[in-house]
Amino acid sequence: MSVSDHDLIQAWKQVLALSKLEPGQLVTVLTSSSTHPQTLSTAILAAASMGAIVNRLDLLPVNGEKALSRDSLAYLGTTPLTGNRAAIAALKESDLVLDLMTLLFSPEQHEILKAGTKILLAVEPPEVLVRMVPTLAERSRVMAASAKLSKAKEMHVTSPAGTDVRFKLGQFPAISEYGFVDEPGRWDHWPSGFALTWANEGEADGTIVMERGDILLPMKSYIQDRIHFEIEKGFVTSIEGGVDAEILSEYMASYNDRDAYAMSHIGWGLQPRAKWSTLGLYDREATIGMDARAFEGNFLFSFGPNNEAGGSRTTACHIDIPMRNCTIALDGEEVVRNGKVLDGGPVREAAE
Numbered sequence: 001m002s003v004s005d006h007d008l009i010q011a012w013k014q015v016l017a018l019s020k021l022e023p024g025q026l027v028t029v030l031t032s033s034s035t036h037p038q039t040l041s042t043a044i045l046a047a048a049s050m051g052a053i054v055n056r057l058d059l060l061p062v063n064g065e066k067a068l069s070r071d072s073l074a075y076l077g078t079t080p081l082t083g084n085r086a087a088i089a090a091l092k093e094s095d096l097v098l099d100l101m102t103l104l105f106s107p108e109q110h111e112i113l114k115a116g117t118k119i120l121l122a123v124e125p126p127e128v129l130v131r132m133v134p135t136l137a138e139r140s141r142v143m144a145a146s147a148k149l150s151k152a153k154e155m156h157v158t159s160p161a162g163t164d165v166r167f168k169l170g171q172f173p174a175i176s177e178y179g180f181v182d183e184p185g186r187w188d189h190w191p192s193g194f195a196l197t198w199a200n201e202g203e204a205d206g207t208i209v210m211e212r213g214d215i216l217l218p219m220k221s222y223i224q225d226r227i228h229f230e231i232e233k234g235f236v237t238s239i240e241g242g243v244d245a246e247i248l249s250e251y252m253a254s255y256n257d258r259d260a261y262a263m264s265h266i267g268w269g270l271q272p273r274a275k276w277s278t279l280g281l282y283d284r285e286a287t288i289g290m291d292a293r294a295f296e297g298n299f300l301f302s303f304g305p306n307n308e309a310g311g312s313r314t315t316a317c318h319i320d321i322p323m324r325n326c327t328i329a330l331d332g333e334e335v336v337r338n339g340k341v342l343d344g345g346p347v348r349e350a351a352e
């Protein structure tokens with residue numbers, strides 16, 4: 001079901017207001033061949049109506065012949081910005097970049113953020129954006145979760161299927177994704193709603209067992225048979241299971257890069273408006289699967305890069321795996337039990 005321009009403009013206005021857009025500020029809308037036309041037109045209208053000076057910067061697509069998939073979150077690292085000094089200069093000069101093409105995990109993204117530019121990624125379909133317009137209340141909940149993460153020394157994750165994995169924490173920051181960019185130099189993704197961090201380099205050990213129905217991204221599949229991962233010193237050393245495991249193994253091997261097997265971010269979903277079942281209702285390429293990444297109570301872990309957190313691993317291979325019914329404990333304190341978040345639930349909207 002599509003949404004009206006009016007509804008999407010209102011949603012953009014809420015996101016831009018939460019992102020503290022001021023009249024006279026410079027907004028650059030970053031587009032490429034996969035940008036959704038309604039998202040683009042309503043973004044420009046909303047930002048201009050708030051008095052911003054709005055530019056559009058359209059970049060040619062790259063990596064298509066290497067990626068094996070058109071999912072913008074599958075093949076990372078180099079982007080249309082790589083070596084593109086003119087585009088980088090324009091984005092560094094902007095107060096706010098609306099990324100409608102996906103720069104995530106690119107070295108250039110950090111360079112632009114360091115200049116104080118805010119970057120908001122928004123590439124899900126318009127109706128998904130409108131369904132999950134961010135709120136201050138959800139920001140508070142995600143910030144509280146990432147505050148716990150940033151204080152923790154160890155994350156221990158278990159599940160009825162046999163997951164028992166430990167991550168030592170402290171080397172990398174905790175990241176909050178709540179859907180808007182309210183500070184200079186901040187990156188966020190609309191829609192989202194989760195807290196995440198990275199394990200210390202080489203300090204993730206144990207077994208992860210994906211259960212039937214857990215999700216593989218960018219495959220966008222609900223697995224039919226369990227997949228057993230052995231994690232040793234921060235790398236996955238074995239991937240055993242049925243055909244889903246074979247598909248994942250071949251896909252990761254195609255990158256020919258040991259860092260594809262490194263643990264990347266770990267955390268849990270806090271978005272009550274995101275649903276585990278949504279992925280099955282969309283054609284595979286119609287969404288990048290943010291419902292799967294953000295649904296409340298998931299354990300979201302990933303393989304691949306850690307440059308997002310300041311690490312040195314920039315592999316192009318990025319696998320996101322949201323699991324249901326896990327128990328996540330920080331230094332022995334459970335924060336998620338059997339897929340239920342133990343923080344009292346969504347924060348009530350403050351009266352407008």
Ligand SMILES: O=c1ccc(O)c[nH]1
Pocket residue numbers: 073177189192293302320
């Ligand atoms: O918003 C995102 C999307 C993908 C990812 O791996 C992290 N955060």
